[in-house]
Amino acid sequence: MIDDDPDDREFFQIALDMTGIRYTLKTAESAVEALNIFPEFLELPDYIFLDLNMPLISGIQFLQIFRESADLNKVPIIIFSTSSYHKDIEDTKALGASHFLSKTSDIDRLSEVVVSILKGNDLPFILT
Amino acid sequence: MINSTNSLLPQGEQLYKKMIEEVQDYAILLLDLDGNVQNWNIGAEKIKGYKEADILGKNFSLFYLPEDRASKLPKTLINSATLNGRATHEGWRVRNDGSTFWGSVVITALHSDDGDVIGFTKVTRDLTERKLAEEEKARDTRSIELQNRQLEEFAYITSHDLQEPIRKIQTFINLAKKNTDDKELLNNYLDKMSISADKMVSLIKDILNFSRLSSDKNQFISVNLVDILTEVIGELDLLIEEKKAIITVSSLPVIDAIPIQMNQLFNNLIHNAIKFNNGYPSIVIQHEIVKNDTGQYHLITISDNGIGFDQQYAEIAFKPFKRLTTNHSGTGIGLALCKRIVENHNGTISVASVLGEGTIFTILFPA
Missing domain, CATH: 3.30.565.10 (Histidine kinase-like ATPase, C-terminal domain)
Structure with a gap:
């Protein structure tokens, strides 16, 4: 998970815990940190949850960089953002994101959606 | 018998001369080959501010800005009129008192029966008001474009930055409701709500400061x-x-x-x-x-x-x-x-x- 906001990282972890699914979560506080730690991974992550509004390299820029790497390109990226701005949704879709998950205040709902994503259910692009 | 030249002119020609003299909205001048002023009308006096006695014989380049004289604009216009029959130009001109007006100028070459250029007529209109209105319109357009950009920016900020603290407060409330028995955790969530509320206040202040910046x-x-x-x-x-x-x-x-x-x-x-x-x-x-x-x-x-x-x-x-x-x-x-x-x-x-x-x-x- 790539998100500069510690509260959002905490919310996400609580939601993951609630799913009952066994998981390994690596977090990065910025896209820069994420790009730095990827080479250390023994295997690629199954999913990446990516915030958009971050200092230095934004989520959109991370997506652009990411698409250029053939290996990384296979990993589904789920945008995890406060934004519901139409242009962000269009841009991330065009850049090959798998889903656009709006950050919600409802942790139970977040947990349900994460379960459906991890189970590989057929889901629409915009998730709330 | 002593008679003024005017009364010797046939009546039609005299009327014609009067007509030019008394036109108020256009400065109508006769220039010789070098651009020296040969006649003056009421319009010219009104627009340029010179009395007839002060200007007859002077060069028309006097009406131009120093930088236009330096770049030989008056000469260029005369040359162009000689070559093409007429030359037009719009630009800032100088009045007798040093103030400026936006002049729209047409210089037309006058030809002798043999086809040689013998002088020029110069008709000038003061279009300052139109020019200023145009400039104001252009400024307004730029200002509207700028405001549209700022609105777009504002929409983005509202959809991103302003929602974030509110969403966090709601989330902490939901988490607190799930954990009403854990006093320590509850206190932790309350502190975080307070931090998010403070963040919201400073964001709103900043946005107001930003949008109120006057020019x-x-x-x-x-x-x-x-x-x-x-x-x-x-x-x-x-x-x-x-x-x-x-x-x-x-x-x-x-x-x-x-x-x-x-x-x-x-x-x-x-x-x-x-x-x-x-x-x-x-x-x-x-x-x-x-x-x-x-x-x-x-x-x-x-x-x-x-x-x-x-x-x-x-x-x-x-x-x-x-x-x-x-x-x-x-x-x-x-x-x-x-x-x-x-x-x-x-x-x-x-x-x-x-x-x-x-x-x-x-x-x-x-x-």
């Missing part, structure tokens, strides 16, 4: 930037003492500006220079006058020995609510505010930075 011409006065800087250093007194910062100022100019905005500009830049420094901040402010093709400028640089940043992020540094770090407090409005203030004053601001070495902000104001 009203009436607020511009002559401002000595040395006084502004003295004020700012006084305001940042505690911070300067705490971080043992040293601020060195060479000289600063007096410019036409909105004083409060100059204060905000220097306050933000110096505050940043002190804040983003892990050692003892040393800030150097310099000024010089520079010239380029577009004119003369005050070049002001503010350099520091702070933490700096990678130059590739220079552009996003000036965007509202974009921060280059999560480790320092702040909403990310500071540099966006600086940029808008400088643009309000028809200037530009840019930044050069080296990570770990320091940052230089460069501001250009028209001199």
Whole structure:
């Protein structure tokens, strides 16, 4: 998970815990940190949850960089953002994101959606 | 019998001469081959402000701006009329009292029966009002475009930044409801709600400051930037003492500006220079006058020995609510505010930075 906001990282972890699914979560506080730690991974992550509004390299820029790497390109990226701005949704879709998950205040709902994503259910692009 | 020339003219010709003399809205002149004024009418007197006696025999280049005379515009127009039969031009012209008007000019060559050019007629209209209206319209258009951009920016900020603290407060409320028995956790969530609420308050304040920045011409006065800087250093007194910062100022100019905005500009830049420094901040402010093709400028640089940043992020540094770090407090409005203030004053601001070495902000104001 790539998100500069510690509260959002905490919310996400609580939601993951609630799913009952066994998981390994690596977090990065910025896209820069994420790009730095990827080479250390023994295997690629199954999913990446990516915030958009971050200092230095934004989520959109991370997506652009990411698409250029053939290996990384296979990993589904789920945008995890406060934004519901139409242009962000269009841009991330065009850049090959798998889903656009709006950050919600409802942790139970977040947990349900994460379960459906991890189970590989057929889901629409915009998730709330 | 002594008679004036006029009465010798056939009646039709005399009427014709009167007609030209008494036209008020057009300056209608006869020029000789060199462009010397041969006759004058009421319109010419009204538009250009000369009495007939003061101007007859003088060269029409007198009506042109010094720079247009230097670039030989009057001669060029005469040459063009000789060659093409007529020449037209619009531009600022000078009246007898030194004031200017926007003239629309047609110069037509007069030919002898043999086809030789023997002189020129010059018809000038004062279109100052139209010109000013056009300029105002262009300014309005630019202002509307700018406002549209700002609205778009505002929509983005509302959809991103303003929602975030509210969503967090709602989430902490939901989490608190799930954990009503755990007092310690509840307290933790309450603290976090309070932090998010404070964040919301400072965001709203910043957005209001940002959107209220005026560029009203009436607020511009002559401002000595040395006084502004003295004020700012006084305001940042505690911070300067705490971080043992040293601020060195060479000289600063007096410019036409909105004083409060100059204060905000220097306050933000110096505050940043002190804040983003892990050692003892040393800030150097310099000024010089520079010239380029577009004119003369005050070049002001503010350099520091702070933490700096990678130059590739220079552009996003000036965007509202974009921060280059999560480790320092702040909403990310500071540099966006600086940029808008400088643009309000028809200037530009840019930044050069080296990570770990320091940052230089460069501001250009028209001199």
